[in-house]
Amino acid sequence: MLRPNTTTLGVTVLPLPKMTKRKGENRTFRDRWETEYMFTYLKDRPVCLVCGANVSVPKEYNLRRHYETKHQDMYKDLDTTQRSQKVEEMKRGLVSQQNMFKKATAQNEAAVKASYIVAEEIGKSTRSFNEGEFIKKIMLKVCDQVCPEKKQAFSNVSLSRNTIAERICDLATNLHDQLMEKGKDFVSFSLAVDESTDASDTAQLSVFIRGVDSKMCVTEELLGFKSMHGTTTGTDIFEEVCKCVTEINLPWDKLVGLTTDGAPAMSGKKNGLVGRMREKMREENCAGELSVYHCIIHQESLCAKALKMEHVMTTVTQVVNFIRAKGLNHREFKSFLEEFGSEHTDVPYHTKVRWLSRGKVLNRFFELREEICQFLQSKGKDTAELQEQKFMCELAFLSDIASHLDALNLQLQGRGRIITEMYSSVKAFKAKLCLWENQLLQGNLGHFPCCQTINTQISTAVCAQFAEKLSVLGAEFNRRFGDFDGQKWRFELLSNPFAVDVEKAPTNIQMELIELQCDDTLKSKYDAVGAAQFPQHIPDTMPQLRTQAAQLLSMFGSTYLCEQLFSSMKMTKTSHRAHLTDEHLRSIMKVASAQSLSPDTDELASKKRCQVSGLNTPC
Numbered sequence: 196m197l198r199p200n201t202t203t204l205g206v207t208v209l210p211l212p213k214m215t216k217r218k219g220e221n222r223t224f225r226d227r228w229e230t231e232y233m234f235t236y237l238k239d240r241p242v243c244l245v246c247g248a249n250v251s252v253p254k255e256y257n258l259r260r261h262y263e264t265k266h267q268d269m270y271k272d273l274d275t276t277q278r279s280q281k282v283e284e285m286k287r288g289l290v291s292q293q294n295m296f297k298k299a300t301a302q303n304e305a306a307v308k309a310s311y312i313v314a315e316e317i318g319k320s321t322r323s324f325n326e327g328e329f330i331k332k333i334m335l336k337v338c339d340q341v342c343p344e345k346k347q348a349f350s351n352v353s354l355s356r357n358t359i360a361e362r363i364c365d366l367a368t369n370l371h372d373q374l375m376e377k378g379k380d381f382v383s384f385s386l387a388v389d390e391s392t393d394a395s396d397t398a399q400l401s402v403f404i405r406g407v408d409s410k411m412c413v414t415e416e417l418l419g420f421k422s423m424h425g426t427t428t429g430t431d432i433f434e435e436v437c438k439c440v441t442e443i444n445l446p447w448d449k450l451v452g453l454t455t456d457g458a459p460a461m462s463g464k465k466n467g468l469v470g471r472m473r474e475k476m477r478e479e480n481c482a483g484e485l486s487v488y489h490c491i492i493h494q495e496s497l498c499a500k501a502l503k504m505e506h507v508m509t510t511v512t513q514v515v516n517f518i519r520a521k522g523l524n525h526r527e528f529k530s531f532l533e534e535f536g537s538e539h540t541d542v543p544y545h546t547k548v549r550w551l552s553r554g555k556v557l558n559r560f561f562e563l564r565e566e567i568c569q570f571l572q573s574k575g576k577d578t579a580e581l582q583e584q585k586f587m588c589e590l591a592f593l594s595d596i597a598s599h600l601d602a603l604n605l606q607l608q609g610r611g612r613i614i615t616e617m618y619s620s621v622k623a624f625k626a627k628l629c630l631w632e633n634q635l636l637q638g639n640l641g642h643f644p645c646c647q648t649i650n651t652q653i654s655t656a657v658c659a660q661f662a663e664k665l666s667v668l669g670a671e672f673n674r675r676f677g678d679f680d681g682q683k684w685r686f687e688l689l690s691n692p693f694a695v696d697v698e699k700a701p702t703n704i705q706m707e708l709i710e711l712q713c714d715d716t717l718k719s720k721y722d723a724v725g726a727a728q729f730p731q732h733i734p735d736t737m738p739q740l741r742t743q744a745a746q747l748l749s750m751f752g753s754t755y756l757c758e759q760l761f762s763s764m765k766m767t768k769t770s771h772r773a774h775l776t777d778e779h780l781r782s783i784m785k786v787a788s789a790q791s792l793s794p795d796t797d798e799l800a801s802k803k804r805c806q807v808s809g810l811n812t813p814c
Contacts, residue, residue, distance in 0.1 A: 314362030327354030385452030
């Protein structure tokens with residue numbers, strides 16, 4: 196084709212008409228092309244309605260040449276009306292053909308998205324990958340009864356073992372990418388680290404992150420779940436935690452807190468995780484100091500050992516094991532309770548790793564004390580110790596105090612707990628201990644229901660002994676929670692900033708704190724939304740207060756999330772799934788623990804071009 200304004204054999208060739216940029220003329224040209232040359236536009240390219248050919252350069256000469264050389268003889272006898280009707284007919288056929296392909300594409304994407312949704316539910320419930328095939332069988336049978344015309348659409352959903360495994364890995368990757376994207380906005384973050392072993396004796400390290408962005412929104416997710424096949428020293432744990440932080444591109448200067456289970460490999464000041472982390476922050480020239488905490492729930496459980504009443508717990512455990520260890524004894528005991536007309540039908544086991552099992556066992560044992568003694572006597576067992584007045588008093592007291600400790604434990608559990616709220620619960624319990632101690636010295640058993648049941652057997656001297664034990668328990672609470680007491684002023688800054696003594700606050704926040712306390716609007720907002728949501732309403736003109744609030748909101752008070760994850764891991768990697776790969780286990784844990792993030796199944800389905808099916812993936 197000749198270029199515009201060029202000369203051939205002395206003749207100047209004018210440029211061919213092109214598509215004008217004016218909207219009205221565009222429509223005129225297109226209408227004329229449809230009726231005269233049988234071309235229409237498809238995705239901004241002219242397409243021949245007769246043969247479907249594309250024209251790369253949308254010029255009238257190209258369209259006219261294509262029509263005259265290939266289709267003119269076929270349609271030269273049609274008048275204008277017939278030509279217009281023919282063009283409309285061919286356009287309707289083209290649209291129908293396009294819709295057919297779009298419908299097929301939409302059905303395929305819907306089938307892929309459905310497989311991701313099912314895989315996500317399987318991952319959250321920590322079920323086997325084989326469950327996908329079982330679910331598909333059920334769906335098809337239901338479809339036969341409810342909507343048999345849709346059976347093919349359900350059949351297209353791939354839920355084979357390999358597909359579910361692949362989908363869960365995709366979901367975990369998507370969650371990791373979302374967390375990485377959110378991490379770019381974090382102004383501060385903290386880590387909770389704990390380690391346990393799975394069914395194959397492989398050490399599994401869980402690392403949770405809680406980050407706060409500039410809008411004071413909290414993100415609490417699993418950062419890493421690492422399988423450690425070798426040693427689990429402080430250096431090994433530190434290297435794995437460093438990899439987790441590096442993989443997500445988080446700056447070390449924004450790390451403000453670290454919470455562990457208090458094991459030597461974690462809390463060691465030189466070679467432990469804590470010491471290594473602080474050394475790493477010094478190497479990175481981080482200005483802030485790393486706040487390190489021992490899990491509040493773990494410490495609360497350890498405080499109970501200060502009572503020194505293991506002999507009572509040992510006797511109770513031995514009796515319970517005698518009843519439940521042998522099937523015959525267990526069956527006879529349940530039948531005995533049924534014949535006796537007891538309110539309870541059984542007595543539970545005690546497990547040290549279960550935080551609440553001690554209180555449940557003691558209370559149930561105390562309530563069934565008479566039935567248990569009669570059952571043991573029928574078995575020829577000596578029950579002299581169980582019938583002693585001293586033992587019965589100690590059992591009643593231990594049952595009551597264990598119930599109070601369990602109530603505190605429940606208050607400290609849960610996702611999204613703010614460290615200031617947890618510390619407030621501990622402070623309240625310490626105040627209760629002082630109250631109970633004074634009341635016991637006066638012989639008042641108002642807060643000890645089990646002791647009230649046998650109050651005739653509890654003398655003033657016994658009450659004084661129990662009060663002394665409460666005093667020891669209170670001292671143990673003060674000792675173990677000393678690191679939290681040292682941060683009291685920071686906790687008050689978040690829990691009740693309007694009551695903080697300005698003179699005792701750091702110099703860099705004193706001016707902002709005065710402005711905050713004198714602002715009646717902010718005070719009314721604090722009363723309306725509460726301490727947890729109030730930092731979102733602190734104005735940008737108070738950057739130091741916002742920074743302090745973000746740091747406190749990001750801190751973990753316990754390793755509850757890690758413990759919860761390990762419980763899911765025990766249900767996932769059982770003896771029947773011991774060959775589950777590290778990658779698949781990590782992906783399942785990522786999906787199962789997701790809370791503030793959810794996988795983008797639309798994006799994953801749009802990127803998927805095919806569905807893989809197979810039977811060789813470990814279940």
